[in-house]
Amino acid sequence: MIESRGKYDFYIGLVLAMSSSLFIGGSFILKKKGLLRLARKGSMRAGQGGHAYLKEWLWWAGLLSMGAGEVANFAAYAFAPATLVTPLGALSVLVSAILSSYFLNEKLNLHGKIGCLLSILGSTVMVIHAPQEEEVETLSEISHKLGDPGFVVFATLIVIVSLIMIFIVGPRHGQTNILVYITICSVIGALSVSCVKGLGIAIKELFAGKAVLKHPLAWILLLSLIACVSTQINYLNRALDIFNTSIVTPIYYVFFTTSVLTCSAILFKEWQHMAADDIIGTLSGFITIIVGIFLLHAFKDVNFSLSNLPVTLHKDNKGINGCVPSTYELFNHDEESATRISDLHSPDGISSRRNGNLSTS
Numbered sequence: 001m002i003e004s005r006g007k008y009d010f011y012i013g014l015v016l017a018m019s020s021s022l023f024i025g026g027s028f029i030l031k032k033k034g035l036l037r038l039a040r041k042g043s044m045r046a047g048q049g050g051h052a053y054l055k056e057w058l059w060w061a062g063l064l065s066m067g068a069g070e071v072a073n074f075a076a077y078a079f080a081p082a083t084l085v086t087p088l089g090a091l092s093v094l095v096s097a098i099l100s101s102y103f104l105n106e107k108l109n110l111h112g113k114i115g116c117l118l119s120i121l122g123s124t125v126m127v128i129h130a131p132q133e134e135e136v137e138t139l140s141e142i143s144h145k146l147g148d149p150g151f152v153v154f155a156t157l158i159v160i161v162s163l164i165m166i167f168i169v170g171p172r173h174g175q176t177n178i179l180v181y182i183t184i185c186s187v188i189g190a191l192s193v194s195c196v197k198g199l200g201i202a203i204k205e206l207f208a209g210k211a212v213l214k215h216p217l218a219w220i221l222l223l224s225l226i227a228c229v230s231t232q233i234n235y236l237n238r239a240l241d242i243f244n245t246s247i248v249t250p251i252y253y254v255f256f257t258t259s260v261l262t263c264s265a266i267l268f269k270e271w272q273h274m275a276a277d278d279i280i281g282t283l284s285g286f287i288t289i290i291v292g293i294f295l296l297h298a299f300k301d302v303n304f305s306l307s308n309l310p311v312t313l314h315k316d317n318k319g320i321n322g323c324v325p326s327t328y329e330l331f332n333h334d335e336e337s338a339t340r341i342s343d344l345h346s347p348d349g350i351s352s353r354r355n356g357n358l359s360t361s
Contacts, residue, residue, distance in 0.1 A: 013080020014127065016072045017088040023069030025095025029103055030062030036104075078200025082193050082264040083282070084130040086257050087123065090289050093249070094119045097296055109304050115296030122288030129281030131270040138205060139215050142198045146217075151267050158187045162231075174238065178247065181239040185232045186255035190263035192228035195221045197268075250293045257286065 034056040054060075069092070076085045094116050101108040108116075136142050145151065165184045174180045198221045206212040239248050265271045271279065 009079040010081075010130070013076045013078070013085060014088075016076035017080060017085045018091065020069045020073035020076060021088060021091035021095055023065045023072060024092040025069075026099060027062040027065035027069060028096045029099045030058050030065055032062075032100075032104060034058030034060075034062060074196055075200065077193065077197045078204055081131055081268065081270050082197060083261055083270050084126060086193065086260040086264075087126055087286055087289055089257075090119055090253060090293055091123060093253075093293060093296065097300075107303075109299065109302060110306060111295045111299035111302065111304060115292040115294070118292030118295065119289050120292075122285045122290075122292060125281055125285030125288065129278040129285065131274050131278065131282065136201060136268065139198070139202055139212065139217050142201055143217050145267055146194075146198075148267070154263065154266050155191065158191060162188055175242060178239065178243045178251065181235040181242075182248065182252050182255055184235045185239070185252060186259045188228050188231050189256045190259035192225055192232065193260045194263055194267055195225035195228060199225065247298070250290070250297045253293055254290050261286070 037058060038056055073085070073089070097108060097112060097116060100106040136145065162184055165180060170180055170184070199218070202212045202215070202218045202221070212218050236248075236252065239252070274282075
C-alpha cells in the first residue's frame, strides 16, 4: 500500500518507532540497575524518599535513554501513520521483558515467552498491512483537517466524555473501577497524538525555513499537548497507585491504541483507501499484539514452564522417544494396578472406592 512518493518517509518513521521502543525498553533496565547498585551500597532507596540515585551514572543513562526514545517516538509521528507508530510502542514492553531476563535475572516464564513471540508477529503483520495516510505536509493542511466536521464532532465527544469522567464518574467510582481512570487517559491520549502529529509537521516546516512560529496553530497545538499529557500522567499514576500494574498496563494499551486508531482514521482518512485484506491484516496484527501483551503481563508472576505441563504429555513424549520409564514410575504404576485388581476382587473395595473411601486391610 505504500506508494513510491511516501515510502521513504514511511521507512524513516518505522525505524524511528522501533528505535524508540529499544531506547525506552532499555531505559527501564538501566534505571533499575542503578537503583539496585545503590541498594547494595546501603543508600536510602527512592521508595523511601531518598535521592541518592541522582549521583548514579546508570540512572542518568537510563533517563537519557528514555529521553532519546521519546524524541524518536515524537519524530516518528511526523513521518509514519499514527496507526503504525502507536501499536509499535508495545515493543518497548517486550524489549524491557527480554532484557530483564538477561540483566536483572527476572525469570520470563512460558506465558511471557509466548507473549513476546505474539507481539513480534502482530507487529510484523501490522507493518506489512500498514495504511497510507493522506499527504499532510504543512500547518495549513493540518488546520484544514482539524476543521473537518467529522473530526470536530469526534473531538467534542472526547472532551465531553472526559469532563463527565473527571468530575462526575471519577470521584464516585474511580477508586473501585479500574476502567474509569484508564478511560480518561485513553480518550485524551487520542487528542495528544493528534497534537504530536501536528507539531511534528510544524518542526519539519521550521527546518525547511518557513515562518512556523508566527502561525497561531503551532502554539495552540503545543499548549493542547501540554494539557493533554499532564492529564494523562495524572490519571495514569492514580490508576497505577490503586490497581495492580500487571492489569493496568495491558488494559491501558488496548484502550489507548484503540482511541488513537479511531482518531487517526477520522483525521487522516487512513482507512479510506485500504483494501479488505489490509484492513483484516491490520486488525489481526493489533489483536495479536493485545493477546501477547496480556500474556506477558497477566501471568508474569506465575511460575510456569515446559516442565509444568501435564504428566501425560511427558509420558507420551517418553513413549514416542523410546525412553525407558524410571523405577519410581514403574513402582507407582504397578502399585496402582495392584490396587485396582485387589479392588475388583473385593466387593467391599468396589463400594468403598465408589463412596470415595479407601479401606486398609
